Amino acid sequence: MRGNDVTLDNVSITYPNGFRAVHPTDLTVQAGEFFSILGPSGCGKTTILRAVSGFIEPSGGRVLIGGQDMVGIGPNARPTALIFQNLALFPLMKIWENVAFGLEARGLSRRARRARAEKLLDLVALGDQADKTPSELSGGQRQRVAIARALAVEPAVLLLDEPLSALDLKLRQHMRAELRAIQRQTGVTFIYITHDQGEALTMSDRIAVMNEGRIEQVGTGDEVYSAPATAFAASFVGEANRIDGRVVAVNGDLAEIDTALGRFRARNPIDLGAGDAAMLFVRPEAMRLGHTENGLSARLMRRDLEGAFLNLFFDAQGIELAVHVTNDGQVAIPADGAAEIGFPSGRAVILPAGPLARTGQEMVA
Numbered sequence: 325m326r327g328n329d330v331t332l333d334n335v336s337i338t339y340p341n342g343f344r345a346v347h348p349t350d351l352t353v354q355a356g357e358f359f360s361i362l363g364p365s366g367c368g369k370t371t372i373l374r375a376v377s378g379f380i381e382p383s384g385g386r387v388l389i390g391g392q393d394m395v396g397i398g399p400n401a402r403p404t405a406l407i408f409q410n411l412a413l414f415p416l417m418k419i420w421e422n423v424a425f426g427l428e429a430r431g432l433s434r435r436a437r438r439a440r441a442e443k444l445l446d447l448v449a450l451g452d453q454a455d456k457t458p459s460e461l462s463g464g465q466r467q468r469v470a471i472a473r474a475l476a477v478e479p480a481v482l483l484l485d486e487p488l489s490a491l492d493l494k495l496r497q498h499m500r501a502e503l504r505a506i507q508r509q510t511g512v513t514f515i516y517i518t519h520d521q522g523e524a525l526t527m528s529d530r531i532a533v534m535n536e537g538r539i540e541q542v543g544t545g546d547e548v549y550s551a552p553a554t555a556f557a558a559s560f561v562g563e564a565n566r567i568d569g570r571v572v573a574v575n576g577d578l579a580e581i582d583t584a585l586g587r588f589r590a591r592n593p594i595d596l597g598a599g600d601a602a603m604l605f606v607r608p609e610a611m612r613l614g615h616t617e618n619g620l621s622a623r624l625m626r627r628d629l630e631g632a633f634l635n636l637f638f639d640a641q642g643i644e645l646a647v648h649v650t651n652d653g654q655v656a657i658p659a660d661g662a663a664e665i666g667f668p669s670g671r672a673v674i675l676p677a678g679p680l681a682r683t684g685q686e687m688v689a
């Protein structure tokens with residue numbers, strides 16, 4: 325099997341009721357890449373997947389797979405296969421027959437189909453389950469059968485729409501590693517849709533962060549986490565402290581922002597200028613205790629011990645600031661909770677004020 329690249333060239337998608345689910349979008353997924361589209365429910369992830377698989381045509385722009393324009397090419401003629409959240413295996417068929425289902429149309433003999441199914445079941449570590457029926461397998465095993473079935477038709481691009489969301493947490497975490505290994509072994513291009521940042525960060529070569537029909541940032545997990553490009557990306561991926569304000573000065577790569585808690589200096593990747601409304605974001609693990617650069621006075625409200633780490637929650641004039649430190653026995657905060665905290669300029673970022681991720685289900689990894 326070999327992967328193909330997938331390009332969205334100025335693709336926009338408007339549903340018949342007039343709702344524009346995807347605003348004009350350019351995106352290239354490389355051949356053989358594990359690529360995730362990450363965003364909250366309703367942001368347009370599935371709509372993009374439908375356009376790649378051919379179930380809907382874009383209202384504008386082009387979808388190219390392996391360099392070929394897919395206009396007018398239906399789902400069955402595309403080199404893609406799709407896996408949904410609620411997979412449907414045939415309950416009365418054996419596992420290998422489920423996997424081989426798509427091969428019947430290709431005129432392969434029963435023996436050849438079985439051989440191919442067994443090879444794929446080996447790949448997903450179910451080689452010894454070929455003669456069982458779906459009800460005899462666990463949820464995670466069934467999901468692996470669905471993956472084997474999708475791979476049986478030798479797609480160049482596998483489209484996965486939240487395939488793990490029906491599984492329990494432990495199984496989900498286990499399946500992340502499995503999926504990653506299967507993708508590596510086959511070299512097929514995976515486009516993986518999820519609202520779960522943990523999934524996207526652990527599995528993907530690159531991630532597109534999507535919100536309200538727009539891709540806001542594309543990068544490796546590390547890039548998106550360490551160098552968010554928008555307020556939405558900063559607040560959706562990982563935890564972030566936020567302090568609102570206005571840019572007052574720019575020097576080189578850094579800018580200064582005036583806020584209710586004082587004036588702070590941080591990175592300015594988007595080239596904001598003096599006077600711009602802005603938001604400063606800093607990760608809890610980048611925060612420091614004591615008198616530091618970008619210092620401010622705060623009061624400890626709560627401390628959560630997480631074994632090796634301490635998660636401290638401070639209040640600074642009504643703004644909650646989380647500080648994650650290693651639990652080295654050196655953390656001394658007076659009984660009244662008053663403390664100085666701060667952060668290095670290089671570890672904080674100033675971004676244009678903009679829509680934020682809603683807190684809630686999507687924020688939970």
Ligand code: ATP
Pocket residue numbers: 339340341343345363364365366367368369370371372519
């Ligand atoms: P989820 O994670 O909940 O599946 P999503 O990011 O995949 O969300 P889409 O299913 O792509 O989101 O939907 C994007 C937007 O388009 C939503 O606001 C949805 O209500 C709307 N939408 C989806 N299908 C249609 C349709 N057939 N007609 C009109 N609007 C639609």
